[in-house]
Amino acid sequence: MLQNVATGATLFQPGDRRTLYRIESGALCHYMLWSDGRHDVIEFAFPGDIVGLGHLSYHVSTAQAMVDTVVSLVSDEEFESASDRDDRLSFRLASAVEREFEHLRDKSLSGPGHVPAAARVANFLLALSAMNTPEGRDPREISDDITAGFVAEQLNMSIEKLGAALLLLKKEGAVRETPSGLRIIDTATLQKVADAA
Known part of the structure; x- marks a missing residue:
């Protein structure tokens, strides 16, 4: 067509x-x-x-x-x-x-005083998921190689704010912890939180 x-x-x-x-x-x-x-x-x-x-x-x-x-x-x-x-x-x-990835990161960092921490973290996780696609890897798995300190630095927020945002995302059913890191359970919910930015 x-x-x-x-x-x-x-x-x-x-x-x-x-x-x-x-x-x-x-x-x-x-x-x-x-x-x-x-x-x-x-x-x-x-x-x-x-x-x-x-x-x-x-x-x-x-x-x-x-x-x-x-x-x-x-x-x-x-x-x-x-x-x-x-x-x-x-x-x-x-x-x-x-x-x-850069777009989602830019979106999560623009106006950090106005964007809820959970929305910034959700955008970052979606960006990581989009990047995390080597052969045989599940894009919903966020490896524990990515430290909380690294994420907090990338998002220009404290470890405490990051922890609170992750807790909120867990309560919403968007993510859960696994032995190997973090797993995105519900991409639609994560996107909904991200769109609040």
Whole structure:
């Protein structure tokens, strides 16, 4: 199915449900807008390029048409097949996941005085989960290699606040402790707490 995107129109933006697109004709500017107002251009996409990569269920970046552009939807199966033929796609996917991690971290750190600690911790755990996908690893497992001190430092909060936030997330049924670290039990609840930011 083909979709026309007029010059200057947005194909996707942060918060839109994740969809993969192939550029059939035209060109897109793909960029990030950070909480401090910075714009970072990720790439310029041309015919044959696939955009919209990532692991979160929603986009964290924006794709805007530089000229009249035509795109087609790319299924997960088509993407897997294309990844097998093109190593660049794997690298681009890894870069997209890193951007998602930075987006969630940026979101959790922006306005720390105004964002509840539990929401900041939930965003951080979601970011770690998105990054924690080596072969054979469960993305819901947060290894105990990641210390409380490291997390508190990353989130600019005290160990006591971190402990209270984790306790709240446990009470909500979003996470639980395991012998190997922390396990995300209910991603939807964790996302709901994170969205309170």
